Amino acid sequence: MLDEIFDNFSKNSIFKNKRTLQANYTPEVIRHRESEIKQIASILAPSLRLEKPSNLFLYGVTGTGKTLSVKYVVSQLLEKAKTGGFNLRIIYINCKLKKVADTEYRILAELLSALGKKVPETGLPTDSLYKQFIEIVNEEDQLLILVLDEIDQAVDKIGDSLLYNLTRLDSSLKGSQISLVGISNRLTFVDTLDPRIKSSLSEEQIVFHPYDAVQLKDILTQRATEAFKEGVIGDGVLDKCAAYAASEHGDARRALDLLRVAGEIAEREGGNVLEMKHIDQSEQKIEKDSVLDIVKSQPKQFQLTLLSIIENARNYNGTAFYTGDVFEKYSSFCQEARAKQITQRRISDIIGEFDMLGLITTKVISRGRGGKTREIRLAINKSLVEKVEGILRDNLSV
DNA sequence: CGAGATTCATGTGAAGTATACCTTTAGGCTTAA
DNA sequence: AAGCCTAAAGGTATACTTCACATGAATCTCGTA
Numbered sequence A: 001m002l003d004e005i006f007d008n009f010s011k012n013s014i015f016k017n018k019r020t021l022q023a024n025y026t027p028e029v030i031r032h033r034e035s036e037i038k039q040i041a042s043i044l045a046p047s048l049r050l051e052k053p054s055n056l057f058l059y060g061v062t063g064t065g066k067t068l069s070v071k072y073v074v075s076q077l078l079e080k081a082k083t084g085g086f087n088l089r090i091i092y093i094n095c096k097l098k099k100v101a102d103t104e105y106r107i108l109a110e111l112l113s114a115l116g117k118k119v120p121e122t123g124l125p126t127d128s129l130y131k132q133f134i135e136i137v138n139e140e141d142q143l144l145i146l147v148l149d150e151i152d153q154a155v156d157k158i159g160d161s162l163l164y165n166l167t168r169l170d171s172s173l174k175g176s177q178i179s180l181v182g183i184s185n186r187l188t189f190v191d192t193l194d195p196r197i198k199s200s201l202s203e204e205q206i207v208f209h210p211y212d213a214v215q216l217k218d219i220l221t222q223r224a225t226e227a228f229k230e231g232v233i234g235d236g237v238l239d240k241c242a243a244y245a246a247s248e249h250g251d252a253r254r255a256l257d258l259l260r261v262a263g264e265i266a267e268r269e270g271g272n273v274l275e276m277k278h279i280d281q282s283e284q285k286i287e288k289d290s291v292l293d294i295v296k297s298q299p300k301q302f303q304l305t306l307l308s309i310i311e312n313a314r315n316y317n318g319t320a321f322y323t324g325d326v327f328e329k330y331s332s333f334c335q336e337a338r339a340k341q342i343t344q345r346r347i348s349d350i351i352g353e354f355d356m357l358g359l360i361t362t363k364v365i366s367r368g369r370g371g372k373t374r375e376i377r378l379a380i381n382k383s384l385v386e387k388v389e390g391i392l393r394d395n396l397s398v
Numbered sequence B: 001c002g003a004g005a006t007t008c009a010t011g012t013g014a015a016g017t018a019t020a021c022c023t024t025t026a027g028g029c030t031t032a033a
Numbered sequence C: 001a002a003g004c005c006t007a008a009a010g011g012t013a014t015a016c017t018t019c020a021c022a023t024g025a026a027t028c029t030c031g032t033a
Helices: A002-012 A034-049 A066-084 A104-114 A128-137 A151-158 A161-167 A195-201 A213-227 A237-247 A252-268 A276-296 A300-316 A322-336 A344-357 A381-396
Strands: A056-059 A088-094 A142-151 A175-184 A203-208 A360-366 A371-378
Touching: A002 A151, A034 A056, A034 A066, A034 A142, A034 A203, A056 A066, A066 A088, A066 A142, A066 A175, A066 A237, A088 A104, A104 A128, A104 A161, A142 A151, A151 A161, A151 A175, A151 A203, A151 A237, A151 A344, A161 A175, A161 A195, A213 A252, A237 A252, A237 A276, A276 A381, A300 A344, A300 A371, A300 A381, A322 A344, A322 A371, A344 A360, A344 A371
Parallel strands: A056 A175, A056 A203, A088 A142, A142 A175
Antiparallel strands: A360 A371
């Protein structure tokens, strides 16, 4: 019985090579980023003579090819370094991943494990991680390029001590040198930094502008011809994808995701043509999945808080509500679920974190004599909210 | 009527606590010379 | 005497609590026109 399914599946696939649509895929030719790539390359090029390249900072909203461009240049560099016998090392870290790299300690731990050194996830003093890091780097003379993706998020959360320490690391290194490549979504990011860090970090800057619809279409076409078999893409599908993404400030990653998921949906339906309707379905599915992933990965107290927010959002039906309301609801949920109750102080912080995650929007307002508080609104659409609520209730048995 | 004081409900910062985990160290036991 | 194991001691990060002060506009108070 299953044989049939499997056979059908492999035979009728509309994909030729799905990998080319995945986020971490680096195509051989990167379109519409030639000048940026050249700039990055020329800035990092001194590393091939084992000279320290300037620290570099890249800006641009999500999906404008920052990460891709850097990775591309880096892989080329490594190749050159290998044939030339240089001792060049490049480490890429995404600072955004919750539970992996959202504190100074954890980012350092990540850094060390990239260098092949396992460190415990708690218990060690942070300086000792710096010490270990310096030790490893000093083992042999080398040039280290550190790519920190999404550092704006990290700095928002943990302050700039990490960057400060990293920029000052040079002095304790003997034969080796470190260059930093920071990647940020927010253009205003460096302005929030301590001036000392700012000057040393942003020796060079490159801004990535969003793709326009035509460029997006071009990119999609390029990838799609690699990814799909011939003739499976219906009329106007790529245009629609591009248009969608262009309206989302030119986010190419989103466009590619859209196309890939649409392909998967079409395939599962057993059809052999990718049609417009699949794009619509895909759009919903992507949003749903990403929100659900975030929600599921939250710790218990966060989930309880979120559930209280949802409950309040229903009661207030669109109008905003306040921290006090959420805490009250939260308290009753805690009793119901027999969970340990957390203080309002902490709930306030948690609400702030949900705001950062984009699940809700908040605004600190003063209600005059009614005091000062956060005005909270859910930022998820209705059908999704029900789904989320279901999961949460299930999970927490409330 | 209007300037200044008061007030409310919570934001926000700093310091403290509990827990889980890590390294170091000292003591005790075993082994081998 | 050397080697190995174990448990206690001393230390840290993290998530949370406690304490204390900061906010800022609506509202109140009271002197003045």
